[in-house]
Amino acid sequence: DIQMTQSPASLSASLEEIVTITCQASQDIGNWLSWYQQKPGKSPQLLIYGATSLADGVPSRFSGSRSGTQYSLKISRLQVEDIGIYYCLQAYSANTFGAGTKLELK
């Protein structure tokens, strides 16, 4: 099974700050990596797919990148509405999610 190691588990950041969350895949998954945001009591929402493609309607301050088997989600200028839990997903083989990153305001 492919394991996704997501870090950090929690993160406290200030408004307008740059935030980066990473996922490390246990093996090569190519660009089969997506990022999701989940707000309390809501369903997850797709932010990034194919490692770097922005989903429809997602603000351009969100971006995704890849370096080998490490994937990153960057929020360029943190806004209040970005608070929530972020998950990565590998869809290369038998879809596996990361453990999640809880993003809070400092």
Add this chain to the structure above:
Amino acid sequence: QVNLLQSGAALVKPGASVKLSCKASGYTFTDYYIHWVKQSHGKSLEWIGYINPNSGYTNYNEKFKSKATLTVDKSTNTAYMELSRLTSEDSATYYCTRDYPGPFAYWGQGTLVTVSS
């Protein structure tokens, strides 16, 4: 617009079964797989499996092969997931979700299943 409307919360007894529904609208139902995802309270997400609404073909996460059964009714554009031999470990919110563009691009609102006597 794409919409996935799930059935309401369920309270079920240990050892029983429950069947959840996911009614799709706003697109051609048979064009895209429907996946199911489990989220235990305060925990991450687990992929259960998917069904091809056109052919009925299913693919399950090994962990859920003896727990979940996925079916569809093309006449009503509805996907179903039946969970059997329920225990407290099955208490969770279950989501249906559709691919494209991108994996799990659209999500239902979730169904909370509580297993309790």
